[in-house]
Amino acid sequence: MTLLADMLSTLIERTYRAGAGARADNRPMPDLAADLIGATGEITGLTVARTILERYAAMQDDEKLEFFRHLADEMNISPRAVRAALDAYEAAQTRTTYGAFMAAAEPPRQELFRRLNQVPGATSALVAMRADLLRLGRTDDALQAVDLDFRHLFASWFNRGFLVLRPINWQSPAHILEKIIAYEAVHAIDSWDDLRRRLEPEDRRCFAFFHPAMPDEPLIFVQVALTRGVPGSIQTLLAEERDQIAGEQADTAVFYSITNCQAGLAGISFGNSLIKQVAADLSLEFPGLKTFVTLSPIPGLVRWLTAEGRSWDADDDEAMRALAAHYLFAAKRGDGLPFDPVARFHLGNGALIHQVHARADTSEKGQAQSAGVMVNYLYDLNKVSQNHERFAASHDVAASSDIRSLSAAAEKALA
Missing domain, CATH: 3.40.630.150 (Malonyl-CoA decarboxylase, catalytic domain)
Structure with a gap:
């Protein structure tokens, strides 16, 4: 491995004891996901992200399927918002209107996955999460759309470089x-x-x-x-x-x-x-x-x-x-x-x-x-x-x- 890869591996291999010094957060997973998307502080975001990953790892298949359905239904794009943003960009192709269209066209669950990935060791957990999604949602069109978001992110994260x-x-x-x-x-x-x-x-x-x-x-x-x-x-x-x-x-x-x-x-x-x-x-x-x-x-x-x-x-x-x-x-x-x-x-x-x-x-x-x-x-x-x-x-x-x-x-x- 290159020196850079060794350095990255050393950083990523750091482990964090689950919940050390913090109270258990028993809020429902949808509330935790919304909190993580809205988090502005790094420490708060890492704590919530770690809680989501730990909670998910302990779930049974029916609970995982419920979580995936929440991602598909409640953390999806808004067609109305996308159309409005596209109309605004078509009327005036500026940096602002383009940025607004990009934001509208990206489902919130993609940002959720990115924020989850900030936790050291989370990449493996997200790969395992997608394996569950493929296994549980093979015939569900809405869940297959969630998988497209995973594939979009993984294609970048696992780029040949x-x-x-x-x-x-x-x-x-x-x-x-x-x-x-x-x-x-x-x-x-x-x-x-x-x-x-x-x-x-x-x-x-x-x-x-x-x-x-x-x-x-x-x-x-x-x-x-x-x-x-x-x-x-x-x-x-x-x-x-x-x-x-x-x-x-x-x-x-x-x-x-x-x-x-x-x-x-x-x-x-x-x-x-x-x-x-x-x-x-x-x-x-x-x-x-x-x-x-x-x-x-x-x-x-x-x-x-x-x-x-x-x-x-x-x-x-x-x-x-x-x-x-x-x-x-x-x-x-x-x-x-x-x-x-x-x-x-x-x-x-x-x-x-x-x-x-x-x-x-x-x-x-x-x-x-x-x-x-x-x-x-x-x-x-x-x-x-x-x-x-x-x-x-x-x-x-x-x-x-x-x-x-x-x-x-x-x-x-x-x-």
Whole structure:
């Protein structure tokens, strides 16, 4: 971490004993929220903000839902005030009228979140609060509007400029390693020995983004294998008995697991920056690296085949490769984007569908999701920007000639 990040972390890690020297404030949460919005003194504001956060942390789900509904209904914008402010700005575009329009267009709950965030350690609490909101308000339009306010603020608070890239290795603090085990969502880490095999060898790397306001919480991490050639099996890549190589001998960096750690930061994109930063750093450390690929699951393949009423034979390697290639390259949702969420992520980052491999994931999860098929997405650092722009503009899927041929063969067989 940089010196500035260390200094910020030291400030943010300060803890305040709850309610020390002060009487308990038993006012209803709406009253506390209104008081915090109107507070002019720093000490008073911090005291009220701390009370709100502590009270919220102790709530049951029904109480949290009631609090969110108060934010949605009573701390929303006033359409009448917005229209009046916009009319005034349209009549005279001055600093004053623009400021008035900005104030009217921003719901009071955004200022509430900002003031809550003044409490040391509150950023983690607000991320957890948004995770609750996503869980409890998934089908409620009014609560989804509250979530847009969270996303608006988090997009600024968790801007790439504030993130710190840190390597995770076997010498990292135990509490960080425990969280890597707990958060890993792609290929479960079964034990400390399993984690050690992923971190300690010279041909293995792990990197994570941290935020100074959450110095002990990884936001997202990526596990990397340094190999010779592009791998086609996760079991082979993670085998306990495998031939290790020196980093200087590798020509390929394989991003085989990317995990978002914080449910409350869903939709806040870190992966694009993480992969590109790691690729750049590894290129400097190992100039012999020429290829940057993933070895990725295809979580929607079996679900799509089932929905389409298509049969498949997991033992027919070429047929499975063709079906997977067609699913990734040609199967689209109503909005024109690929069905597969992992494909949307990597293609949106500017990657190219490079190769598909049958029998690549023999785990129970891999069989259930994709009948064992996995895919390499290629990150050509000279073309990612071009690929990204084409995908963003026209949903054009970048794919190798092999993938295109396999997809065409599957389309003909399915016709």
